[in-house]
Amino acid sequence: MSTASSALDSPTAPLPGSRPAEVIAAERTLGGDLRVLARICRLILRYRGRVALAVVATVVAGLFQLAIPPLLGRAVNTALGLAGDASVSGAAAREGLFVAAALLLAASTLRGAFTLVQNYGGESIGHLLAYDLRLAFYRKLQQLSFSFHDRAHTGDLITRGILDIDGVRWLTSAGLLRVLLLAILIGAGAIQMISTDITLGLLSLSFVPFAIWKSTTTRLRLRALWLTVQEKMAILGRIMDENLSGIRVVRAFGAEPHELTKYDRAADEAMAITHERVRTRAGYSSVMTLSYFVALGLVLWVGGTRVLAGAMSVGTLTEFLTFMTILQLPVRQMGMVVNAFARAATCGARLFVVLDHQPTIAERPDAKTLENPRGVVRFDDVSFAYPGGGDSRTLHRVSFLVEPGRTLGLVGPPGSGKSTIAHLLPRYYDVTAGRITIDGEDIRDLTLDSLRRAVRVVQQDSFLFTSSLENNIAYGDPWADEDAIHRAAATSQIEGFVERLPERYQTLVGERGVSLSGGQKQRVAIARAALLEPPVLILDDSTAAIDAGTEWRIREALRAGAANRATIIISHRLSTLRHADEILFIEGGQIVERGTHEQLIALNGRYAALHALQGRHDLTEAQP
Amino acid sequence: MTAADASRSGRPPRAVVGSQINRDEEMFGAAFDRAIFGRFLSYARPYRRALVLAVVGVLAFTATQLAIPLIIRFAIDRALIVDPAQAVPLVVIMAAFAAVIAVNYVANRSQDYFVGLTGERIIFDLRRAMFAHLQEVALAFMDRTEVGRMMSRLQGDVSSLQEFIDNSVTAVGDIVLLLGIVVIMLWLDWQLGLFTLALVPTLLFVRLIWLPRARRAFRHARETNSIVNGALAEGIHAVRTVQGMVRETVNFALYDDKARENLRAHLRAAKFGQVMVPIVDTMTGFALAIVVVLGGTLVIERTLDVGVIVAFVFYVQRFFDPIRSLTMQYSVMQRAMASGQRIFEVLDVPLAMADKPDAIDPATITGAIAFRDVTFGYVKGQPVLRNVSFTVSPGETIALVGPTGSGKTSVTALLHRFYDVWDGAVTIDGRDVRDYAKKSLGRHVAMVLQDPFLFSGTIAENIRFRTASASKEDVERAARVVGAHDFIAKLPLGYETPLDQYGRNLSLGQRQLLSFARALVADAQILVLDEATANIDSYTEQQIQAALRRLLEGRTGIVIAHRLATVRHAGRILVLQEGRIVESGRHEDLIRSGGLYARLHAFNFSSFDDAEGISGRT
Structure with missing residues (x-):
């Protein structure tokens, strides 16, 4: 890999033209749709009691509604029959009408009450289902490995979590219960009407x-x-x-x-x-x-x-005509019902494909907790290729050892595999061959929690949360006390800036808050890691936007804080690495040169060439 | 959580998920605002004919709906239970029925079609008007405004107006239907009609008590939606930090709280939504009971035809629908007025300075630039540039250097006339930039901005950008000159490679080179370059420097420099501090003189920007 022609190749960028969303596309066939709907129904059945209540209420509401047309028919017949027969007393006639009216009122009221139960039952089941899915989706996304998130489109995942959950939610009330009601009205109605005429x-x-x-x-x-x-x-x-x-x-x-x-x-x-x-x-x-x-x-x-x-009597005709007014609305709603089913099938499929995704990085069932880690980091013949990256290996047989209190520097052209090393140690990805150990334990035998608590990586672009500065610094340990937070801020040289803010550590930052410069953001990220005092600290190009003087002060503060920490620094800036105990020059995924700064300069190879490229001025150490 | 965490969990964690600020602030104001409605009508004017047809359709549709129970009543009373000698033949009545449903069909279809289409058209027009307006408004406005908020106006507010248009035409139908039912009931039998209608005030009263409470519950449910969705979005965006910091358990618990609150709010809203059902049904039951008892009695007393009872049954069942949708209309209108206000706020943003009537648009320029005593600022009384004067000869490149906030960017913005100076003048070829047509400045002054913003589309489309006449060869030549051809040619689809959003599938260095190629194709005599502050490794930087030199060949250049390498190649360096030029000259001279430049230089070799503490202010 010659630096001149491939310097611009970016390691993490997916291949242009590959559609990331398709990686998590769902199957779309009729059989698939039915399976998805069946699965949603199984989830709904978690709420057996509510489902039973809603179903019974729907049936009863339908039957009460069907009771109305015959009552009206009878009332018309009563009125007409009596009209033709003067011998019947007015009192008897009124009584007949009153009975019919009372029954109508009762049927209507009861229908309304049961419809309330039906609708509320359906909607509440939908909301409970949405709640369950929301939690499952959130939990799953937190678990899924970097390799998944690399390919998934953020916007697409958010849409799934919002619109698709909504689409599934409506299945009970707008789909299933409506179909049931329609079946009752048409089925029982047909028996009633056909038996009449x-x-x-x-x-x-x-x-x-x-x-x-x-x-x-x-x-x-x-x-x-x-x-x-x-x-x-x-x-x-x-x-x-x-x-x-x-x-x-x-x-x-x-x-x-x-x-x-x-x-x-x-x-x-x-x-x-x-x-x-x-x-x-x-x-x-x-x-x-x-x-x-x-x-x-x-x-x-x-x-x-x-x-x-x-x-036929006019009353019977009336019965038929009013029966039809009952049918009008549910039949018009047929379209909504079909839509609810189609939507639930599409949305459900899109959700389940994410929920069924298995994280590629998983703990072994017998994983050990890393107790009181010392921080002896060893890469043992490690090779790595990004998933789906074909045969092209990002790292090829890399071996090194970092002991507590020592610093390893990594340098090399973009895409050489430096950041990959930072990603392998906390197991964001798993090695393809070889092994990585901490204190002699293969990291794949450890619980993810204890491993990631031992190894902290400060990324170049770490996420700034829309929250107070304090919450941002304490992100890794929300129970940290104030002193620890202030100490971490001092270490990362952000304290002076914070003190000048009107609300100091309570200042809201991020979107809609105080906006921080690139260097300030990086310093918050460093404070976040410094607070945790990890036995292994990796700085992945995380001081690039910080000026050299401040960077020097941060480095000194970090060094003073932890004599027993293993540190790995990745940087383009040679002055950052210069004092490392060992510097690896990585190119094309391989270690091509290794040694101290002086040794590498004396070697007069690639490191020395880069040193010359950055210019005499670059190495004039800035020490205020 | 580990045991260590659990033991310290006596107090709440310093942790939240999601933004604590609700971004969809809802406005609650009047349901009708004459001014907004009037302006809104002006957008409906082009579709007058379609709207008239829509209203005619609605009216015809409503009329047929009102007519059908009457026909049934007529059939029963005049054809079925009447002395056969006076009977109207059933066939005749059925023919009338057929005619009515034919009209119903046509009216229904044209109503739906014209209402739907006009609504969509007006919305598309409004959205385009806003978008086009934003192309012309002062840049200062765009700088102050979050893109996300603007997008929600272009999409969200516009949709609530659409809901309003759809509903207002149907509302006309509802009102006519309601009035029609009342009139017909009273006309058929005023006694029976009055008794039945006596229920309406009761229902209205119940609804008026219910409405504000229900609305509050619905609003709360909507708010919890945006909170819980915001937290989800944050969780997805920040997933790498979350996993790195082992915050999964804490975040899940916090998210669960929000999801639970969302669930509670929705269950409450659902109760409110459904509680009206049994009330309306009971009302209907009462109405039917009145019709049966009172109507039946009147029939027995032979003062009422039985068909009237049947017609009443039909009307009673339709009666409460329009009342429901009309009371709902209030919230729709309220939302629409709030949205309308926000939309017109955008349309009322004053336009940037317009061209003079006799603005010049020369075919070529030599590229001589002069700033004469320029004073300028964004906020009244706080000038960002003070009495800045300098000249750049055709073909010369100067570098602007200075701490953040020293006014470098303002210099370039003035040259392009993004803003007008407060005092003094900026000239190109001796003519004030205010004398040029805006499109002329766009053609002769190319800008490469710090953020190499790329658009969705292919690489070729991005390099060509607005120069539609550029051929495939032009595009390729430009890419070769800036050194982008090599990486482009290596892509499977070459120049036809589609870019992801913001060109994320390319590295920053690659995007930078594409933005250079884009400026090269635009082929302007003056080139303004705001160098990227973002960290670029030495290898890429080398390529970019080479590209930069080729780009500036034969052009007048102003470079806002952050990198030493760039500065060293510039013929002249202007050092800005607090809006004034404090030093100028060649690199070596400035180093020797030991001023601000020399200090900046001593501290930092790759970027002048983040050097706090030496910016001269402390």
């Missing part, structure tokens, strides 16, 4: 098969369109987001017209699909209503003809 019964239900077919096919089509609209809107969103984030570039190049053209093209595409969707939706809802009215008309016509022929 077979022709009219069939006519009143005649629109149902059409409605079910239409809502299934159209809803699936609308869903597909909706997903396309979302895709197009995501593109439009990205164009806007990039434009606003890069507004200075846009302005600097006078590229506003170019940007508007780009925007318009994306917006037109989104509008075209949206148009199609509006048209499909309008056609669908109107034809559903039409089919219902046609059936209503047929019932009225055939029923009317029977009444005229004296074969």
Whole structure:
């Protein structure tokens, strides 16, 4: 690997053109969908009591609703029958009507009460399920190894945790219980109506098969369109987001017209699909209503003809007509039901594929806790290739030993494998061959917790949480006392800056808080590690944005704090490494030169060449 | 948690997950604001015809809905239970029914179509208006505004307006339906009608008590959503730090608290949402009971036709729907007005300085730059530059050096006229930059910014950027000149390689070189370069330095330098401190003179920026 041609190759960047999201794509077949729905149902069944209650309530609510049409029919017949017969007393007539009215009121009220139980039951099961999934998802993401997070798209994972959990949540209330209600209304309703009059019964239900077919096919089509609209809107969103984030570039190049053209093209595409969707939706809802009215008309016509022929009472006709008003709403909701199932299947699949992912780094069942670690770090013939990286090895047979109180320096061109070493020691990835030991124990035999508490890595870009400075420094030990926090801040030379802030350690930093410069962020990250006083400390290019003088002071403070610590420093800046007990020059995943600064300069090889490249001035040690 | 942690857990941990600030602040104001509504209407104006058709559709649809129970009533009373001699033939009534449902079908379809489409169109127009406006507003505004907040206006606020448009047309239908039912009931039988309608105030009263409480519960549920989702997003973004710091257990417990609060809030909201169901159903039961008892009695007394009872049954069951959706409309309008206010706030941001009517747009320039006594600042009374004067000859490169906040970036921003000077003048080829057309400055002054911002799209598209006329060969030539061709050619798709968001699939050095190539294709006579402060290793730096020299060949250059190597190649160095030029000259001269530059230089060899304590202020 010659430095001149490949200096720009980045080690961690995935191959351009590979779509990271596909790594965790879910299977999409009918069988797969059914399996996903079955799995959601199993999760729902954790809440057996609620499910049973909701199911019973749904059935009872449906039956009470079906009781209303016959009551109305009877009332009409009573009124009409009495109207034709003057001999019956008014009191008896009123009594008949009062009984009917009381029953109607009771049926309506009870239907309402049971519907409340049905709806609340369904919704609460959905929320409980969402809660369970939320926790499982969060826990899983915390467990999954770096190799997973390298390939997964953050935005995509967040969407799964928000929208997909929501999609699954609706299955109970908008899907399962509605289907049950519909089945009761149509099933029990059919028995009731057909036993009253077979022709009219069939006519009143005649629109149902059409409605079910239409809502299934159209809803699936609308869903597909909706997903396309979302895709197009995501593109439009990205164009806007990039434009606003890069507004200075846009302005600097006078590229506003170019940007508007780009925007318009994306917006037109989104509008075209949206148009199609509006048209499909309008056609669908109107034809559903039409089919219902046609059936209503047929019932009225055939029923009317029977009444005229004296074969049926007006009350019975009324019963049929009101039965149809009951059917109207649930049948119109068929579309929502289909949508709920389709959505739950897609969303569930996208969630489960993450939940089923097994972390590649797992503890052995008999893993040991690393007790009172001394910090003797040994790399024993270690080779490593990034997962999915094919045969290209990032590290090739690397061996070294760092003892407590000693410092190892790593230097080399970008992509040479320096940072990989920092990632292997706390087991963010596992070695492909060879072994790494701490105090003589293979790190794969240790519990992850005890290993990672012993080995602390300060990354170049560590995450600054939107929280107080104090919480950020105490991130690794939230129970640390104030003195320890202040000491860590002093060590990392951030104390002076903190003292000047109006709210000192309580100052909110990060997004929406006080924004820190790159060097200040790195110093917070160092304080975070310093607080923990780890037996093994790795500084992975973590002082790059800090000026040389401050860096020197940090190094001195760290050195004073821990005589028994093994330290590994990775840096591009040779002055940072110069005092290390041993310096490894890494290139192409191999150690090509090793020794002290003086030895390496004397060797007159790559290290010496880099030294010359950085210039005479670079090594003028800055010591205030 | 280990035993050691557990023993110290007597007090709560210094730990939180997620941001403690709720970012989706909801505004609660008036449900109707004439000014906002009026401006909003102006966006609806282009779609007048479609809107009229939509309203006609809604009205026709509502009318047919009202007509159907009447037809049934008519069928029963005039065709079925009447002396056959006076009976209207059932066929005639059925023909009328067929006609009504045909109209219903057409009206329904056109209502849905026109409402939906117009809503979408207006929303797309509004979004585009905002986006286009943002292209023109003063940069100072963009600097102050978080992109995330702006995006939520472009997407979130616009959607709540869409909900409003959809709902307001249906609201017209609901009002007509409600009034129609009332009128028809009273017309069919005023006694029965009045008794049935007596239930309405009761329901309204219950709903008015319920509404504010329910709204509070719903709002709280929504707020807990954004809290719990924010914590999730943080957990995903920070996963590497979380694992490195072994914070999984603590974070999970904290997240569980938030998720539990979210669950509680949603269960409460669900109770509120559902409690109206039995109330409305009981009301309906009462209404049906009244119709049966009172209507039945009237039928027995032969003062009412039985068909009227059937029609009432139909109306009663439809009666409470519009009341529900109309009371819901209040929150929709409130949200829409708040969103509208935020949207128009964006549209009201004043535009950046406009071109003069006689602005010049020369085809070529020589590239002579002069700052004459320039004073400038962002906040009134706090100048960032004070009486700055210097000239750059065509083809010369100067370096600007100075501690953070010394005004370097402002110098370059003024040259491009991102802002106007307070006093003095900035000239190019002897003409004030205010005399040039903005697009002319865009063409003749290219900028390479600290952050090599790249757009989604292929590498070739990014290098070409706004120079649509650049051929494939031009793109490749530029890439070769800056030394980017080698790594591009090695990619499987070469120049057609698609970039991830912000070009994350390239290293910083690679992105930097692409931004150089982009400036080269733009081929401007003046080049302004804000050097990256980010850490770049020596190897990459070497390539970038070489590229920089080739880029500046034959152009006038102003470089905001952070690196010694860059400075040493510049013909002249201007040292800025607190808005003034304190030193200028060649590297060696400045070192010899032992001023600020010499001190900066002694302290740091790779970046001048983070050198706290020697910035001259202490």
